[in-house]
Amino acid sequence: MAETLSISQASEAHALSLEGVSRRFGALVALDQVSLTVEAGERRAILGANGAGKTTLFNMVTGDFRPTAGRIWFFGEDITALPPHERIRRGLRRTYQNSMLFRGLSVRDNLYLAAQGITRGRYSLRRPRRDSSELSLAERLAGYVHLTQWLDTTVSDLSHGQQRQLEIGMALAGAPRMILLDEPAAGLSPKERRDLIALLQALPAHVGFVIIEHDLDVALRVARFVTVMHNGQIFKEGTPDEIENDPDVQAIYLGGHHG
Amino acid sequence: MTISSASDLEQPRLPSLPVKPWQILVLLLLIVYPLMVPDFWRLQVGAYALILGVIALSLTFLAGYGGMVSLAQMTVAGVAGYAVAIFGVNSAALGLGWPWWVTIPLSLAVATLFATLTGWLSVRTAGIYTIMITLAIAVAFFYLVRQNYVIFNGFTGFAGLAPPPVFGLDWRAPLPFYYLSLGVAGICFAAVVYMSRSTMGVALQGIRDNPRRMAALGFNVRAHRIAAYALAGLIAALGGILLVWFNGRISPGSVGVDRVIDILVIAVIGGLRHPTGAFLGAIVFVLLENFAIDLIDRERFNTVIGIAFLAIVFFSPDGLLGLWDKASRASRTLAGATKDWNGR
Ligand SMILES: Nc1ncnc2c1ncn2[C@@H]1O[C@H](COP(=O)(O)OP(=O)(O)O)[C@@H](O)[C@H]1O
Ligand SMILES: [Mg+2]
Numbered sequence: 001m002a003e004t005l006s007i008s009q010a011s012e013a014h015a016l017s018l019e020g021v022s023r024r025f026g027a028l029v030a031l032d033q034v035s036l037t038v039e040a041g042e043r044r045a046i047l048g049a050n051g052a053g054k055t056t057l058f059n060m061v062t063g064d065f066r067p068t069a070g071r072i073w074f075f076g077e078d079i080t081a082l083p084p085h086e087r088i089r090r091g092l093r094r095t096y097q098n099s100m101l102f103r104g105l106s107v108r109d110n111l112y113l114a115a116q117g118i119t120r121g122r123y124s125l126r127r128p129r130r131d132s133s134e135l136s137l138a139e140r141l142a143g144y145v146h147l148t149q150w151l152d153t154t155v156s157d158l159s160h161g162q163q164r165q166l167e168i169g170m171a172l173a174g175a176p177r178m179i180l181l182d183e184p185a186a187g188l189s190p191k192e193r194r195d196l197i198a199l200l201q202a203l204p205a206h207v208g209f210v211i212i213e214h215d216l217d218v219a220l221r222v223a224r225f226v227t228v229m230h231n232g233q234i235f236k237e238g239t240p241d242e243i244e245n246d247p248d249v250q251a252i253y254l255g256g257h258h259g
Numbered sequence: 260m261t262i263s264s265a266s267d268l269e270q271p272r273l274p275s276l277p278v279k280p281w282q283i284l285v286l287l288l289l290i291v292y293p294l295m296v297p298d299f300w301r302l303q304v305g306a307y308a309l310i311l312g313v314i315a316l317s318l319t320f321l322a323g324y325g326g327m328v329s330l331a332q333m334t335v336a337g338v339a340g341y342a343v344a345i346f347g348v349n350s351a352a353l354g355l356g357w358p359w360w361v362t363i364p365l366s367l368a369v370a371t372l373f374a375t376l377t378g379w380l381s382v383r384t385a386g387i388y389t390i391m392i393t394l395a396i397a398v399a400f401f402y403l404v405r406q407n408y409v410i411f412n413g414f415t416g417f418a419g420l421a422p423p424p425v426f427g428l429d430w431r432a433p434l435p436f437y438y439l440s441l442g443v444a445g446i447c448f449a450a451v452v453y454m455s456r457s458t459m460g461v462a463l464q465g466i467r468d469n470p471r472r473m474a475a476l477g478f479n480v481r482a483h484r485i486a487a488y489a490l491a492g493l494i495a496a497l498g499g500i501l502l503v504w505f506n507g508r509i510s511p512g513s514v515g516v517d518r519v520i521d522i523l524v525i526a527v528i529g530g531l532r533h534p535t536g537a538f539l540g541a542i543v544f545v546l547l548e549n550f551a552i553d554l555i556d557r558e559r560f561n562t563v564i565g566i567a568f569l570a571i572v573f574f575s576p577d578g579l580l581g582l583w584d585k586a587s588r589a590s591r592t593l594a595g596a597t598k599d600w601n602g603r
Contacts, residue, residue, distance in 0.1 A: 062475060088477035100472040102465060113465050116458055117477030123486055124458040170476065 014073065015040040015178050015208050021060050021070030023053075030056040031067070032232040040075070040177065043200075044210045045223035047243070049252065053232040054212045055097055058180045062094050063087050075177065089118060091177030095167040095184055097212070103156040107147050110155060111138035111169055118174035137173065145169035145199065161192035168199065179209040185218045197221050220244065228252075293437045301433040302505070304545055309440040310505055312541035313447050313498030315525040316534055317491040320451050323531035324460060325487040326467030329381065331393040333522045334400045335374045335492045336499025337514035341404065341411060342366035343420065343500050344509055350419025351412055359423035367496045374492020375485060382484040397519045405511035416510025420503050431504070440501055444538070447494050451534045454490070463487050517561075524568050530578025539579050 016038040023031040031053045038044050046054050059065040061072060063084035071080045079087050102110050115134040116122055128135055142148045145165040150158060158166065164184055171179050181200075185193050193215070200209070200222045213219035219226065220240040228236040228249050236249055243249055293301040314336045322328045347362040348354045357365075381392050404411040422430035422439065430436055454460045462483055466473045470480045503509045512518070521544070529540025547567070551560055575581040 064471060064475065083479070084471075084474040085477050085479045088475060094475055096472075096475075100469060100475075102468055102472070104468070105465075109461070113461065113473070114476050116462065117473070121458055122462060122478060123483070125454055125460075125490075127453065127457050174477075 014038065015042065015075055016061065016210075017073040018057075018060070019071045019073075021057075021067045021072060023056055023060060023065065024068045029232050031060065033070070034229075034232070034234055035070075036227065036234060038178070038208060038210060040208055041206050042208045042225065043223045044208075045219035045226045045240075046210060046212045046229060047214075047216070047219060047226060047249075048212075048229035048235070052229040054229055055182055056232075057229070058094060058182055058210075058212070061087075061180060062092060085117075091175055092180070093171040093173075093176040093178070094180040095164075095171050095182055097182040097186070099163050099167065101155045101163060101166060101170075104154065106152050106154055107142060107158070107166055108135075108138055108151045110166060111141045111173070114138075114170035114173040115141070141169040141172055144172060146195070161188050161195075164188060164192075164196070165199070168196075172203075176207055179203075179207065181209055181211040181213075183212050183214060185213060185215055193218060216244070289441060293434060298433040301437045303549060304542075306433075306437045306440040306501075306505060308538070308542040308545040309437075309444040310498055310501045311522070311525055311545065312538035313440075313444050313501065314495050315522050315529065315537035315541055316444075316447055316451060317495035317498065318522055318526040319529075319531050319534055319537040320454075320494065321487060321491040322526065323533070323536075324455055324467065325463045325484060325491075327381070327484060327487065328386075328390050328523070329377070329393040329488070329491070330390055330519050330523060331374075331377050331381075331396045331400075332491065332495045333519045334397040334514055335370050335377070335495040336502060337400065337404075337509070338373045339366045339370035339496035339499035340420075340503035340509045340513065341417075342369045343503055344417035345410065347423075348419070349417040351415070351417055354417070359425070363500065366500060367493060370496035370499060371489055371492045374495065375489040377492070378485040378488025381488070382481050394516075394519070397514070398516060401511055401514050401516065404514065411511075414511060416508060416513070418508040420507055420509065422504045436505070440505075443497055443501060447497060448534050448538070451494070455534075459483070459486065524564060528568060528571050528578055530575075530580030532577050532580050536578050536580045543579065 014037045016036070018034055018036045021031060021034045022029065034053075034057060036057075046057070048054050056065070060067045060070075061074075063079070063082060063086075067080070071078060073079065074087065074090055074092060077090070079090070102113065105113075112128070112134055115137040116128075119134060121134075139148070139151065142151050145168055147162060147165055147169060150162060155163065155166065164187075168179075168181070168184060171181075185196055188196060197218060200211070203209070211219060211222060220243075223240065226238060226240055226243040227234060228243060230252050235252065236243065236246060238246070293305055296305075314332055317335070318329060318332045321332070343362055343366045344354060346355050346357050346365055347359065348356050377393065377396055380396070381389050384392055404416070405414055407413060422436070424430065428435050430439055455464075462473065462478055465476075466478065466480050466483055473483075474480050502513075506513065525540035525544045526537055527540070528543055529538065530536030544564075547564065548560070551563055555563065571578055575585070577584065
């Protein structure tokens with residue numbers, strides 16, 4: 001596959017489908033006519049140098065920013081004009097490249113907010129009961145990302161690796177159908193990296209994710225299909241093997257690394 | 260004004276009930292002191308501070324928990340006051356003369372609706388722009404009531420307004436009116452404290468600290484903010500009705516820009532971090548207004564208040580509450596140091 005692969009037909013079968021999505025910041029074209037599809041339950045890695053437009057792509061999908069052109073479908077529904085919270089309620093989740101946790105709050109409260117965000121009673125003027133389903137979900141999520149011991153710890157007191165785990169825990173609240181992970185392994189120790197890979201591999205099979213990852217080893221271990229971005233465009237798509245051995249990709253991205 | 264530290268975002272789970280001894284003492288003092296002082300201290304100081312405190316509390320709730328500084332809270336109170344005058348009985352014979360049990364709930368509803376609309380208009384903006392748009396709303400309401408004679412009786416406004424004689428009590432009399440104000444203030448205070456740890460309250464504080472993150476968790480940030488305006492509006496409306504009974508009258512001056520700013524000054528002087536700040540600020544403001552004005556004239560009084568405001572914002576962004584915290588921390592450190600020293 002030498003040329004840019006673009007599948008532009010939105011159909012019920014695709015979990016996520018972008019068609020000609022562009023985003024400008026002033027004169028800068030951060031995202032240029034990107035078309036992309038991800039199937040339900042698929043695990044996809046996105047590679048690309050700094051500034052390639054990867055995070056911007058996520059921001060388009062979650063609605064953090066609106067595209068200047070193009071359309072986005074989520075499980076067959078056009079979500080281009082939906083506000084972010086509506087997309088979350090449809091099963092889309094994300095983590096942020098730069099931690100966006102509530103640093104003054106405990107782990108439990110962060111997970112509680114994540115659990116509350118996707119359930120009813122968000123406007124309740126009553127205090128949650130100790131045995132509320134949201135609080136017990138928060139505890140289950142903490143167990144899932146190995147933070148049970150730290151439930152009452154303030155987030156600012158967590159290690160960097162634990163904060164990344166918490167981000168993922170928050171993204172797992174409710175019934176996620178697709179999770180966008182923005183460089184979850186950045187700044188992790190080798191051991192934390194292994195834990196993260198194990199965690200991602202253990203996700204239920206129906207939960208798909210798209211992972212932006214600089215570390216090729218992590219990306220290739222959790223993903224079966226890789227998209228390479230360059231200058232706001234999709235540069236190449238293929239299996240990990242194809243991508244790893246592609247001379248063009250090596251030239252723009254891996255050259256310095258493995259050279 | 261620092262209103263964005265997440266550290267005061269309280270745990271959503273546990274109602275921390277243990278009431279501290281000094282809190283019981285303050286409550287007792289609030290109940291007992293009017294029995295021992297002249298009317299001036301019951302009404303002009305006590306009741307007035309409680310009422311201004313309630314209106315300021317609505318801003319503390321919005322700004323402290325929601326991160327939205329609205330200058331229209333006195334205007335919401337004014338809408339409630341005007342509604343009471345128009346729906347009920349007033350000396351201008353312009354009132355509809357409806358009974359109090361219609362007038363009061365209706366006035367609260369109208370003011371809360373007004374607050375909700377204000378919120379709907381303001382939540383698209385942030386920071387200084389919120390302040391500007393709410394100020395614009397306040398000024399617009401001031402000119403509306405001043406120029407409109409058909410509904411608002413223009414420059415004159417309405418007089419002869421008094422609380423209804425429910426239970427055969429004259430609520431206008433100093434003692435009953437003090438306790439009425441104390442009761443309303445107490446309920447509003449307790450409601451805000453309770454609400455701050457409710458699902459809505461915690462969500463609001465999350466939105467204050469990181470709205471984008473909250474949206475990415477599934478929260479409708481706009482709707483939550485508008486709901487906060489509505490809740491704050493109800494509190495301000497309660498204060499507004501008490502205020503119109505306290506003054507016995509309402510006119511454009513009651514909702515003028517200086518009155519609007521007073522509420523901001525009170526809330527900020529007291530501290531936006533906790534509901535206590537609103538009442539702390541109100542009592543300081545009322546004492547200054549009553550006693551500083553004896554020494555200097557009104558214009559200079561405004562200068563004094565303005566300088567006090569700047570000093571507080573400059574030296575203690577958390578207002579008097581912040582000063583209190585600093586003092587108690589310093590004394591604890593001092594006590595600790597002394598213990599260390601003695602122990603050795
Ligand atoms: N909010 C923004 N405002 C202006 N420019 C932006 C913004 N977000 C991203 N950009 C620009 O868009 C380009 C792509 O950024 P980004 O998507 O963050 O890249 P990546 O995640 O691949 O490193 C960069 O040149 C970046 O500076
Ligand atoms: Mg990025």
